[in-house]
Amino acid sequence: MNFFEAEYAKAVRRVKRIRENPDPTKLQANLLLYDLDVELREHQLEAIKAGKPLCNAPRIPALNAAMGFQHIQIENEADRVTDAERYFDVVRAHGYPDYHCDRAVIGIGMILSGDVPRPTMTISFNSACDPIAHTGKAIGQLYSENYFCLDVDSVSDKADETVLSYITDQLGEWIEFAESRVPGIKYHEDRLVELTDMDRQAQECMREIYELRKLSPCPISGQDVFRLPRNPSEFPNPGKVVSYYQALRDEVGERAAKKIGAAGDEKVRIVWTITAPFFSNVFQRMESRGASIVHFQVGLAPRWFGNRGYYGDEHEFGRKLKPLEEQARFLARNSWGGLASRWVDDTMYFCRELRADGIVNFEQWGCVAAVLARKVMQDRVQKELGIPVLFVEGRNLEKSDFDVRKLELALDQFVTSCIDQKNRG
Amino acid sequence: MNEQESQSEVKLKRLVESNFPENRFFWAKEWKRHGGSVVGVLCTYVPAEILVAAGIMPYRVSGKWSSQNQQALAMRSTNSSSYCNHLLQSLLDGDFDFLDGVVGTTIEQDFTRLWDLWVHLGKTKFNQIIHLPDHVSARTVKHFRGELSRLQTEIQSFTGMVISEEQLRQASVQLNLSRSLMLDVYQLRKKPSPPLTGAEMLGLAVASTLMPPELFNAELEELLPYLQQRHAPLTSTRPRLLVSGDYLDNLEQIKLIESLGCVVAMDDLDLGIRYYQGLVNLDMDPLTAIAERYMNRIGSARMIPWDAQVKQVVQWAREYDIDGVVDLTQRYSRAREIRRPFFLEGLRQNGIKTYGCETEYVLSHSEQFKTRIQAFLETLD
Numbered sequence: 001m002n003f004f005e006a007e008y009a010k011a012v013r014r015v016k017r018i019r020e021n022p023d024p025t026k027l028q029a030n031l032l033l034y035d036l037d038v039e040l041r042e043h044q045l046e047a048i049k050a051g052k053p054l055c056n057a058p059r060i061p062a063l064n065a066a067m068g069f070q071h072i073q074i075e076n077e078a079d080r081v082t083d084a085e086r087y088f089d090v091v092r093a094h095g096y097p098d099y100h101c102d103r104a105v106i107g108i109g110m111i112l113s114g115d116v117p118r119p120t121m122t123i124s125f126n127s128a129c130d131p132i133a134h135t136g137k138a139i140g141q142l143y144s145e146n147y148f149c150l151d152v153d154s155v156s157d158k159a160d161e162t163v164l165s166y167i168t169d170q171l172g173e174w175i176e177f178a179e180s181r182v183p184g185i186k187y188h189e190d191r192l193v194e195l196t197d198m199d200r201q202a203q204e205c206m207r208e209i210y211e212l213r214k215l216s217p218c219p220i221s222g223q224d225v226f227r228l229p230r231n232p233s234e235f236p237n238p239g240k241v242v243s244y245y246q247a248l249r250d251e252v253g254e255r256a257a258k259k260i261g262a263a264g265d266e267k268v269r270i271v272w273t274i275t276a277p278f279f280s281n282v283f284q285r286m287e288s289r290g291a292s293i294v295h296f297q298v299g300l301a302p303r304w305f306g307n308r309g310y311y312g313d314e315h316e317f318g319r320k321l322k323p324l325e326e327q328a329r330f331l332a333r334n335s336w337g338g339l340a341s342r343w344v345d346d347t348m349y350f351c352r353e354l355r356a357d358g359i360v361n362f363e364q365w366g367c368v369a370a371v372l373a374r375k376v377m378q379d380r381v382q383k384e385l386g387i388p389v390l391f392v393e394g395r396n397l398e399k400s401d402f403d404v405r406k407l408e409l410a411l412d413q414f415v416t417s418c419i420d421q422k423n424r425g
Numbered sequence: 426m427n428e429q430e431s432q433s434e435v436k437l438k439r440l441v442e443s444n445f446p447e448n449r450f451f452w453a454k455e456w457k458r459h460g461g462s463v464v465g466v467l468c469t470y471v472p473a474e475i476l477v478a479a480g481i482m483p484y485r486v487s488g489k490w491s492s493q494n495q496q497a498l499a500m501r502s503t504n505s506s507s508y509c510n511h512l513l514q515s516l517l518d519g520d521f522d523f524l525d526g527v528v529g530t531t532i533e534q535d536f537t538r539l540w541d542l543w544v545h546l547g548k549t550k551f552n553q554i555i556h557l558p559d560h561v562s563a564r565t566v567k568h569f570r571g572e573l574s575r576l577q578t579e580i581q582s583f584t585g586m587v588i589s590e591e592q593l594r595q596a597s598v599q600l601n602l603s604r605s606l607m608l609d610v611y612q613l614r615k616k617p618s619p620p621l622t623g624a625e626m627l628g629l630a631v632a633s634t635l636m637p638p639e640l641f642n643a644e645l646e647e648l649l650p651y652l653q654q655r656h657a658p659l660t661s662t663r664p665r666l667l668v669s670g671d672y673l674d675n676l677e678q679i680k681l682i683e684s685l686g687c688v689v690a691m692d693d694l695d696l697g698i699r700y701y702q703g704l705v706n707l708d709m710d711p712l713t714a715i716a717e718r719y720m721n722r723i724g725s726a727r728m729i730p731w732d733a734q735v736k737q738v739v740q741w742a743r744e745y746d747i748d749g750v751v752d753l754t755q756r757y758s759r760a761r762e763i764r765r766p767f768f769l770e771g772l773r774q775n776g777i778k779t780y781g782c783e784t785e786y787v788l789s790h791s792e793q794f795k796t797r798i799q800a801f802l803e804t805l806d
Contacts, residue, residue, distance in 0.1 A: 095766035095781075099504055100759060124729075126559055130534040133559070134763040137729055142767055149729055151565055153556040153572075155531065166568050173564070339554070340541035365504055368759065372538035375500040376545045 003115040004048065007080060008041035027224060029248040036235055036244060043236040044070060053120035053182050056139060058127065058150070059300065060327045062199055062233035063171065066192035067178055068185050069121065071234055074107035074139065075132055077116065079228075079278060081106060084397035087113060096138075101366040102397035103275070104131035111143045119144045120182055123174060127152035127337045128299045129369040146181045148174045154337035157345075159309075159316045167328035192323050195233040198242050200311035202232050203304060205245035209252050210305040213294050214354055217261020218269065219252050222283025222293030224262075226276060229304055263292040268357040268418040271350055273297040274370045275396040276362050280404045282411060291415045294354040299336040299369075302346045306353075308333055340373035344380050351385055358418035359389045360411070364396055388421060390414040433651035440644060441628030443635050444487055444674055450523065452636040456482040457523055462584070465521055465549070466634070467512075467529035467536055469695050470557050472573060472715045474705065476528070477596035477638060478588045479580045483528075485634035485696075486521060487674050488512040492787050500542060506535040507755050507786035508672035513539060516548060526551025526583065528576070533727055533760060551583045560729045561720050570716035577712070593711035599638040600705070606645045607633065607701040613652055614690055615745055618662050620655040623689020624676040630697050631674050661686040664748035664805040667741060669693035669768075670784075671725055671758060678753060678788055685799050691745035693738050695725055726768070727760035734764075735771035742777050748805045749778040751798065756783050778805060 001009070015034045022028070047070040048054065055069035064071035081087065087109030088098050096108055110116040122144035124136030140147030150170050153163050175187045206229050212219055232238035232245075255261075262283075267290030274297070276282060283293045295301070302308045309316030311326050321329060335346040351359065359381060363371045374391055381389050392410050395402045426434070442448055453463045464476055465486045473483040488494075488511025497513035515521060526549045529540040537554065544552045555572040558565035581587055607630065613620050621629065633641045664687045668679060674696055679689050692698055703722045706714040723737045742750060750772055754761040765781055772779045780801040788794055 095769070097759075097762045100763070130759055134727075134760055137559075137731075138763050138767070141729060141731055149560045151558040151560060151568075153558075153568065155554060155556045155572075162571065166564070169564060173562075340538060340545070363502070366759075368505065368534040368538065371502050372505055372535060373541060374502070375542055379545065 002117075003077065003081075003110055004041055004044050006115075007077075008038065008045060011037040011041050027220065027248065027251055029244060029251045030224070032240075032244040032247055036237070036241055039237060039240075040235050044072075048117055053185060054117060055121040055123070055178075056119040056136075056144065057121070057123040058125040059231070059330060060171075061231050062192055062195035063324075063327045065195055065233050066188050067175065068188075069178075069182075072116070072119070074110065074116065075103045075135075076228070078103040078106050078110065078397065081110070081397060082279065085400060087115075088398060098398070099365050100135070101129070101131035101364055102395055104129075104135045105366070106397060107135055108138055108143070111139060121146045121148065121178060123148045123150050125150040125152060125331060127154060127331045127334045129336045129367070131366055131368065146178070148177055150174065150331070152331050152334075152337065154332075154334065155339065157333065157338055157342050159333075161317065163332055164317065164321075164325060164328055167331050168322075168325050171324050171328055189323055192327075195238060196311050196323065196326055198232040198238045201242045202245040203229065203310050205242075205249040207305055207310075208249050212252050212256045215256050216269070216292075216355075217259060217263055217266035218292035218294045219255040219261055221262035222272070222287060223281055225293050226272070226283065226296045228298070228300075261292060263287040263290055265290055266292045268292070268415060268422055269294045269355055270358050270360055270415075270418070271295045271297055271347065271354065271356040272360045272362065273347055274362045274367055275364045277394055277399075277402065277404060277407065278396050279399055280407075282404070282408060285408055286411055286415055289412065289415045290419065291358075294356060295350045297335070297347050297350055299334040300330075301350065302333070302335050303330060306346065306349060336369035340376040343370060343373050344377050347377065348381065348385060351381075351387065356385075356387060357422050358387050358414065360414065361389055361391045363391060363393045365393070365398075388414070388418055430651065433648060436644060436648055437625070437629075437651070440632040440641075440648075441625045441676075443628065443632040446490055449487060449635060450520070452640065453482060453484045454523055456637060462525040463523065464526040464528055464551065465524045467527060467540060468532045468557070469700050470530045470532055470719055471528045471555070472576075472719055473638070474593060474596040474600055474711075474715050475573060475577050475580060475588065477599060478592040479584050479586065481525075481580070481584070482637050483634070484524065485631070485674075486512055486524075486527075487515070488786055489514045489518065489520070490675050490787055492789055501538075504757055506533070506539075506672070506757050508758075509535050509539040511786050513542065516543060516546070521548065524549050526553070528552075529554045530557040531555070532557050532725065533758075535757070535759070551579075553579050558720070559727060561724075566716050566720050569720055570713050573712050573716055590711050593715070594707060596638075597705040597707060597711060597715065599642065601707070602642045603633050603638050603645075604701045604704055606642060606649065609649060610645075610652060611691075611698060611701070617746075618656045618659075619688060619690055620652040620657055622657045622659055622679075622683055623666070623668065623692065624679040624683060625657065626689070626692070627673070627679055627694070627697060628676050630694070630700065634696065634700075657688070659683065659688050662688050664688075664802060665690040665746055667691040667693060667738065667745065667747045667750045668753055669738060669750060670753035670755070671695045671761060672755060672786065673753060675787065677791075678784060678794070681788070681791060681795055682751065682798050685795060685802055687802055687805075691741050691747060693741065693750075698741070699723055699725070725760065726758075726764040731764055731767055732771065735768060735775075738768075738772060739775045739777065742772075742775075747777070749780065749801065751801065752779065752781045753784045754781065755786055
């Protein structure tokens with residue numbers, strides 16, 4: 001069974017399990033998402049069977065779809081893997097290092113094992129982090145039929161027209177390249193505009209939910225905060241995805257109005273950064289001790305929820321952006337991709353906005369972008385926020401040499417110390 | 426050996442040992458003593474021309490050649506670039522307190538984060554980082570030129586002086602001369618009995634990054650006639666190896682390899698041939714010419730395309746009559762690690778015997794290293 005078949009079967013089982021035995025403490029709207037997952041996986045399987053060109057690309061699914069590609073972003077698919085060990089075995093057997101960021105490197109294993117078909121096209125990009133950039137280059141050059149390298153200048157932290165046009169022009173080059181190399185692929189700008197608008201509508205709902213996260217108690221669980229937003233344009237029925245986000249927003253609104261929080265008696269509010277062990281719900285344990293996980297800080301968080309523009313925003317550049325520029329914008333100013341000051345500024349921004357009492361910096365092995373900013377983070381948070389930070393090493397997919405129990409104990413102690421510090425005022 | 430040859434040997438030794446801990450700051454501090462500014466350079470893609478044109482001495486920073494870097498590791502991570510960690514330790518120990526500034530590129534995020542920490546620690550007043558595109562096209566070269574222009578502007582603000590096109594051109598002339606002289610030395614390495622050991626060659630190559638270019642050029646121009654007739658003090662001139670690596674400025678590893686009875690006749694090092702390959706075109710806009718020169722060289726593993734990098738090493742292997750290639754990838758050099766399977770297989774498919782050896786900036790298990798290399802050398806007999 002290949003990866004998509006396994007994911008389809010998993011999605012079907014999950015929906016069945018929830019329908020048969022719904023958990024009233026969990027968000028009911030998420031069942032809509034899981035239904036959409038089933039549709040997506042069905043669609044992907046049909047696309048693969050029909051030989052539809054597959055494009056492994058960064059977070060520009062609307063552009064991919066507007067070109068006629070079936071979009072995947074292999075790192076995001078890797079997040080869903082539950083038996084990562086066999087992909088690590090493949091990675092090691094082929095001489096690749098197994099200690100680069102798990103979610104980046106096992107993408108190579110997923111393709112080499114045949115569980116994910118070789119992409120028709122891969123776009124590698126360096127806007128986020130080196131592990132993703134390097135594995136993208138490996139997949140693109142060695143395991144894809146066609147490859148395009150997208151270079152993003154992440155030094156400047158401002159909304160820079162030069163950088164925007166640099167990326168936009170490269171996307172234009174990519175369009176020409178793809179059209180010339182892949183039969184049947186053609187750029188349809190009207191479709192891009194349509195899909196981008198649906199992505200925008202969905203993200204508006206997520207921003208409304210973000211505003212609700214500012215309330216006490218935080219109305220959604222850490223597990224839901226940890227869930228990365230997914231664009232409607234990734235799905236075969238984007239309109240239904242927009243409806244899901246609207247339902248999600250409404251439900252979270254109701255929970256907020258009734259002061260229902262995942263942590264019950266919320267004592268402290270925690271911002272979690274980088275990643276977390278996907279194979280264990282550490283958030284639930286923290287919530288049982290009175291800690292709400294109010295934010296998951298990752299590369300795109302400032303675009304999704306924060307002080308950077310999303311699709312349709314005219315403030316960032318002081319003007320309306322053209323359709324391709326909207327996609328380019330999304331590749332610029334990733335929180336991970338710039339200097340350490342950007343990562344720390346962004347993390348502290350959310351801490352202030354969400355009134356965080358502590359930060360958990362989950363230091364994924366191989367995460368160069370965030371882990372190596374540790375000292376800067378430590379010093380600046382201490383000086384400017386005065387809240388405790390837990391720096392804890394871990395892995396998000398590789399279970400064999402990672403002791404979850406130790407992590408849980410560390411988190412227990414951390415929550416206790418955050419509560420003590422908060423009570424001391 | 427006559428007196429002239431003895432003097433030449435002394436000169437050569439001085440250059441070869443220029444990066445030894447007791448020597449490495451000599452020229453930079455001399456430059457400072459005479460009122461000059463010295464700026465640390467973190468990456469071989471920082472165009473030294475712009476600094477030289479501004480009257481600044483570019484100084485390539487090295488890491489501590491000691492295994493004691495605990496303080497640095499506490500600030501970074503054990504699974505991060507060994508070179509960067511040793512460099513940070515040097516910084517924390519105050520070794521670079523004499524520097525007026527630091528310039529880096531985004532060559533690898535590990536290096537960007539080192540630069541970030543350097544700036545955060547407030548060690549230098551002038552701190553710049555430029556974006557380095559990861560592939561070559563008309564668009565990326567143009568963008569890199571824009572970055573160089575930005576760097577030039579910042580340097581002008583720092584120094585209070587305008588850098589003219591003519592000054593850039595003159596700086597390019599100086600550095601082109603360094604490159605041409607070193608490429609002449611590289612040609613001599615093709616001899617069956619080369620004039621320098623691989624370790625000596627590395628020492629010489631690194632020397633130019635620690636001295637004002639004019640001085641280096643004068644020294645090497647004087648030495649070249651001597652090198653043309655010198656025979657390296659080697660126990661054996663066969664097998665002939667090519668060593669591939671990055672951030673290798675400590676001669677120990679190559680010395681160890683050669684002590685086993687071989688010669689490192691050629692390299693694929695960021696501080697070796699790749700540093701000197703390609704001249705700046707003096708007949709065009711200087712900044713554009715500099716951007717093109719730096720971008721169009723055979724790249725490090727972080728650049729693409731990788732097949733061009735393999736082809737270049739294959740070509741060098743043929744030109745230099747190489748019996749085998751040793752790939753010395755420092756652990757946690759992520760770009761090299763991801764490229765490595767392709768790189769080694771590419772060389773093998775071209776009939777080149779290869780050995781991939783994971784190493785560190787400061788070799789901690791030399792016996793193990795020697796055993797592995799010895800085993801590889803035996804396959805070359």
